[in-house]
Amino acid sequence: MTKIEQLEILKQEVLSCQKCKLHQTRTKVVFGEGNPDGGVLLIGEGPGADEDKTGRPFVGRSGQLLDKILDAAGFNRKDHVFIANIVKCRPPNNREPEKEEREACLPYLHKQIEIINPKIIVLLGATALKLIDPSMKLREAKGQWMIWKNKIVLTTYHPSALLRNPNLKKEAWEHFKKLFYKYREIINPEIKSEHIK
Numbered sequence: 001m002t003k004i005e006q007l008e009i010l011k012q013e014v015l016s017c018q019k020c021k022l023h024q025t026r027t028k029v030v031f032g033e034g035n036p037d038g039g040v041l042l043i044g045e046g047p048g049a050d051e052d053k054t055g056r057p058f059v060g061r062s063g064q065l066l067d068k069i070l071d072a073a074g075f076n077r078k079d080h081v082f083i084a085n086i087v088k089c090r091p092p093n094n095r096e097p098e099k100e101e102r103e104a105c106l107p108y109l110h111k112q113i114e115i116i117n118p119k120i121i122v123l124l125g126a127t128a129l130k131l132i133d134p135s136m137k138l139r140e141a142k143g144q145w146m147i148w149k150n151k152i153v154l155t156t157y158h159p160s161a162l163l164r165n166p167n168l169k170k171e172a173w174e175h176f177k178k179l180f181y182k183y184r185e186i187i188n189p190e191i192k193s194e195h196i197k
Contacts, residue, residue, distance in 0.1 A: 017108070021101070028052055028054065034083050039120060040179070046088075086105065088108060123156070126158075143155070156175035180193055
């Protein structure tokens with residue numbers, strides 16, 4: 001079975017999930033999207049209002065900013081990355097997902113990681129960082145390469161943090177440059193960006 005077929009089977013399971021209370025308030029489940037063979041898995045926190053409406057990850061203002069950053073670094077959703085979240089349903093009022101909600105949903109994300117088998121995982125923000133270490137702080141992890149379950153992991157800011165505090169954009173760009181260089185080193189030496197030497 002191809003990765004796409006395996007993900008489709010998992011998606012059908014997730015679409016009917018009622019393991020936590022978030023299913024009561026969701027409009028649509030946001031499973032994730034992108035190229036499972038691209039080599040990079042981006043993991044965010046959870047869907048917002050736009051994502052809940054469309055069933056697609058990172059389509060609101062944060063997603064538009066993320067796409068701009070990816071594009072500047074030579075990446076796109078179609079070819080290079082798959083995007084998923086810690087929780088697949090929107091927490092009301094965009095609050096942080098509660099521990100029980102994260103724990104109910106994490107087996108789905110672990111299965112996505114297993115199927116996609118990315119070379120590089122990028123954690124977007126503090127909630128995503130909890131995936132690999134609930135005690136680690138974003139300020140310690142951001143911009144650092146780590147190894148988790150034999151995967152290379154980079155942590156950076158969630159795009160919504162960059163919208164709230166544009167001063168962080170310069171630092172986040174340095175993180176995405178690191179991603180570019182690592183991608184070129186271990187996945188595809190041909191990748192190019194007009195913004196990165």
